[in-house]
Amino acid sequence: MASFEVIGGRTLHGEIIPQGAKNEALQILCAVLLTSEPVTISNIPNIRDVNKLIELLRDMGVDVEQTAPDTYVFKAEDVNLDYLSSEKFVDQARAIRGSVMILGPMLARYGVAKLPKPGGDKIGRRRLDTHFLAFEKLGAKFTYDANDSFYHLEGKNLKGTYMLLDEASVTGTANIVMAAVLAEGITTIYNAACEPYLQQLCKMLVRMGAKISGIGSNMLIIEGVEKLGGTDHRMLPDMIEIGSFIGLAGMTGSEITIKDAQIRELGLIPDTFRRLGINMEFHGDDIFIPAQDSYAIDTYIDGSILTVSDHTWPGFTPDLLSIALVVATQAKGTVLIHQKMFESRLFFVDKLIDMGAQIILCDPHRATVIGQNKQVPLRGISMTSPDIRAGVALLIAALSAEGRSVIHNIEQIDRGYQNIDGRLNALGAQISRL
Known part of the structure; x- marks a missing residue:
């Protein structure tokens, strides 16, 4: 120590x-899982939580290239779904709370996602109900195994819907947005978080081809698209x-x-x-x-x-x-x-x-x-x-x-x-x- x-x-x-903003980085990095095309991100902070998340993405099969001290190119062309069942994945995901935001992109693109209960600061209860209730409203099946503290999601055909979030969770909103951008139809998220970092995520997704309106407000309207492309993004x-x-x-x-x-x-x-x-x-x-x-x-x-x-x-x-x-x-x-x-x-x-x-x-x-x-x-x-x-x-x-x-x-x-x-x-x- x-x-x-x-x-x-x-x-x-x-x-x-x-x-660069830590809390933005944790969202933006997970969003690279939504496309097989290259995504370049700059102003990434060299801090433990962010580096651990980059390592997790690399081990999941994302091609990661560092082109400058604060700049990386990510290409999630061949993500290894079997890795989600490995002991190393369990250790990595539990080490950082930001790992929870791989759920939305994985569910949207592959129809399945799983995650052990994530770690993070011991600052009080930090429930994840908002995430999973919303995924269920999009049509996903959610189960939780209390024996190994594992969350499981399945949903091959997500469909847009209206939802009123029980709290304006930043990570919850980010996860839901990333799931909804590839869902069929229109998703309306009311009581959405509207922090600058969430706005940054939405603007990045729009550049990738997503259709999102209401950015910066507490009501986001998302029209699902079939696929997303690559982009360049600089963090706040x-x-x-x-x-x-x-x-x-x-x-x-x-x-x-x-x-x-x-x-x-x-x-x-x-x-x-x-x-x-x-x-x-x-x-x-x-x-x-x-x-x-x-x-x-x-x-x-x-x-x-x-x-x-x-x-x-x-x-x-x-x-x-x-x-x-x-x-x-x-x-x-x-x-x-x-x-x-x-x-x-x-x-x-x-x-x-x-x-x-x-x-x-x-x-x-x-x-x-x-x-x-x-x-x-x-x-x-x-x-x-x-x-x-x-x-x-x-x-x-x-x-x-x-x-x-x-x-x-x-x-x-x-x-x-x-x-x-x-x-x-x-x-x-x-x-x-x-």
Whole structure:
């Protein structure tokens, strides 16, 4: 198990380029299974989860060629369906949660799909009912074997239908869209997720020959086609990494420019950090965060305490609530952090309390943070990263703290952040990989 040693209290300065979007990559990569023609994808992040998914596709029989550090050409001409029954496939699919999104493309193109219960962050219940209920509405037969935790799907002749999703699941919507593009007739998906990454998937599928309308809304209408062709696709920068860098700049009092942030795709992320007191300027598509000695949390118009909570898009993404929480610990003022989606995602706050933060964990979903206005700096400690986003929140806390911190289990951070230590060290951080 690898660790980071962090010497905190250093001010950072310079420019940083966000990596390609992890959550988009997991959808886009699975979509290559929908065609036998070449698909070129660029701005792919070099992170553990994405690399594991590329390895899985290669072992399934997809021809994979890396043409540049961030660019791959995929050709799924001869997918080996027998591989889905191998022990290696079971191990690979269980290692990453993104593997669930091979189900829609495999069902659409081959009429069969199977998958062991996938892995991922332990941040609370992450049910998959939305995926399978929709596949059944398209005409697939679904079975679940509780003995080996395997999902099985069969459906040679999927037919379009109307469906109202029980939740606006991003991965669920992506899976359903990929199944529906080759189904016979028209599929209407209401209460669909509409995150930028889902829009990117839909636009890519349209370039491949799919017929999708309503992109960017919560109602998608898909007219099935007989086959899809190849295309080129470039992924968006990672909005979670951009939000992390904004929080890092505020916490450490640093002057940082985030290059090519695709600001129009960030939703409420900049405004939410502004309400936490962090100043920023937009220079084209670059975000400039000036050095601040202090920052103050906003209140509501009547003076009551601000609540920062997660919402479906275009609301504030749940993946950045951990960052918002750690930023608030050194702000002036008080804020309630409300994590609605996952009941275990706030359990990392005990580490921040050990560092000297003033936090009341109200229940599994809510924490009240009393900011210390940088008058009482956090202190370095030894801690363990429980998941990707909490791991980076703890890294930001360690970079702002006085003294030495050690963060264990940084494989969690590596799952979602490309060479984070090297890129932050280039700005003046002092992070050593042990």
